[in-house]
Amino acid sequence: MSNKELQALKERYVAAGAASPNEQFADHATNAELWDADGKRMIDFAGGIGVLNIGHRHPKVVEAIKAQLDKLMHTCQTVMPYEGYVRLAQKLSDVTPVRGHAKVMLANSGAEALENAVKIARAATGRTNVICFDGGYHGRTFMTMAMNGKAAPYQTDFGPMPGMVYRAPYPVPYHGVSEDEALRGLAMTMKADSPARNTAAIVIEPVLGEGGFYPAPTSFMKALRKICDDNDIVLIVDEVQSGFGRTGKMFAIEHTGVEPDMMTMAKSMADGMPISAIVGTDKIMDSCGPNSLGGTYAGSPTACAAALAVFEVFETEDILGKSQRLGEKLNQRFSQWQEQFAHVDNVRTLGAMAAFELVESKDTHKPMPELAGAITKLAKAKGLIVLGCGLYGNTLRFLMPVTIEDEVLEEGLAILEQCLAEAGA
Incomplete structure (x- = not known):
């Protein structure tokens, strides 16, 4: 079934409180990539909200x-x-x-x-x-x-x-x-x-x-x-x-x-x-x-x-080492963005548990949840799944599999950088 057909069924049969606002439906996935019911490929920086540290469908599992x-x-x-x-x-x-x-x-x-x-x-x-x-x-x-x-x-x-x-x-x-x-x-x-x-x-x-x-x-x-x-x-x-x-x-x-x-x-x-x-x-x-x-x-x-x-x-498979190295890569890239973009601040990583905030000013730290929402929406349209979080709704968090391939990681980060620029971060 297509995304459109599945969306119609969801609207008719799934309780509103349990229904995802996402109108794409996952069909199959491998490691840090998944494809929807229409065959569109997505890079997964959410990992099922932290469930897939070793990736979708790890062969040994x-x-x-x-x-x-x-x-x-x-x-x-x-x-x-x-x-x-x-x-x-x-x-x-x-x-x-x-x-x-x-x-x-x-x-x-x-x-x-x-x-x-x-x-x-x-x-x-x-x-x-x-x-x-x-x-x-x-x-x-x-x-x-x-x-x-x-x-x-x-x-x-x-x-x-x-x-x-x-x-x-x-x-x-x-x-x-x-x-x-x-x-x-x-x-x-x-x-x-x-x-x-x-x-x-x-x-x-x-x-x-x-x-x-x-x-x-x-x-x-x-x-x-x-x-x-x-x-x-x-x-x-x-x-x-x-x-x-x-x-x-x-x-x-x-x-x-x-x-x-x-x-x-x-x-x-x-x-x-x-x-x-x-x-x-x-x-x-x-x-x-x-x-x-x-x-x-x-x-x-x-x-x-x-x-x-x-x-x-x-x-x-040295998963802990991979997590540490992924965290170093994310910290380096996010720190660059903190210098590059006026509204990106408070970069933080503990291993590969990584995040940064969108704020009006790096002096006042006033949150910009609307900017975080705009970026996640842009990213989704470009084939990247990213989640927000935080009491103020202005944090972007990153839970991609620590097993993510280097080329997939770089592709996803490039999409996110493009979204930051387009959203006026």
């Missing part, structure tokens, strides 16, 4: 999924477990930098991972409250909507959010929130709203995802670690978007040397298959009663097979 389909598709692991679940749990325990011996629960999505992390933290501490941060994004379920640090569009129209969730400032000096101010804000939250004796967990993204790709300073993360230690609070690090090689390390928190009590992960964990994980210290993870955690499809055999294949790709 496809092979592993096909092999698993010939053996077993489903039993529900709580009814009859299988090898893939326990092998993946062992692998995650080995590589995840939580304190001490780690145990694992598998789930289906990032939001589900965060929901379960809160449940586990409450069980482990006997407390109720959760403290999150401005600009954070944790999902679209009710608990995770309450945890998000941005109301629209995630909470719009959906009524009261769950209680016992409180928020503190995230340090973004570029937009006027220093590290000291963020710590003072957290202290006030714990004084006025959520005292330590009631706080089960502090949940933070080590690099804001939807909130704008701002890394938390190492000193800030160390301060959070101390606050949690001093008050017996569980430190939960959300690596759903920043994990699995995006920042040049397996997990972004490794850049700080801080060891959390629990971590959540999803997205590039299985190169497109739906799976997520909660990894935490054994004492915390074992605090829940029998059969209190799980789900019908949680850690499905095919998704586990895909995730194990992803680990094999990391071990054999």
Whole structure:
């Protein structure tokens, strides 16, 4: 079917809240390229919102999924477990930098991972409250909507959010929130709203995802670690978007040397298959009663097979090195644009987790979300998929596969540079 035919079906049958505004429909893809239903080729700088760090349809992942389909598709692991679940749990325990011996629960999505992390933290501490941060994004379920640090569009129209969730400032000096101010804000939250004796967990993204790709300073993360230690609070690090090689390390928190009590992960964990994980210290993870955690499809055999294949790709294809080198290339090009274009500013890269902002003035830092929107629209017309993000909607973020071929990367960057010029950046 053509794009036009599929668009007509979408308008008739897909709920408006779930329908993409994009009128192109993906047909097939390889690594960092995809083709729509009309055969138009697109360069993918979005990676399914950070899901495809090793590219569309990596051959080893496809092979592993096909092999698993010939053996077993489903039993529900709580009814009859299988090898893939326990092998993946062992692998995650080995590589995840939580304190001490780690145990694992598998789930289906990032939001589900965060929901379960809160449940586990409450069980482990006997407390109720959760403290999150401005600009954070944790999902679209009710608990995770309450945890998000941005109301629209995630909470719009959906009524009261769950209680016992409180928020503190995230340090973004570029937009006027220093590290000291963020710590003072957290202290006030714990004084006025959520005292330590009631706080089960502090949940933070080590690099804001939807909130704008701002890394938390190492000193800030160390301060959070101390606050949690001093008050017996569980430190939960959300690596759903920043994990699995995006920042040049397996997990972004490794850049700080801080060891959390629990971590959540999803997205590039299985190169497109739906799976997520909660990894935490054994004492915390074992605090829940029998059969209190799980789900019908949680850690499905095919998704586990895909995730194990992803680990094999990391071990054999220098994915972390590729991420670091890609980040260096992006930083160099974006820094050139910052000098070249009046409205491009605040270039930042942590490995290949890269972004820059569109602002009216490099002195005032006033956001230009309309310019960011114009550039993404121009790019799409020229065959390049780019995403915006941030509390102010003025950040362009880059999540292309770290396996992207040099010539495809250069082609995409050339298109983006042309769009910056045409849009008056």
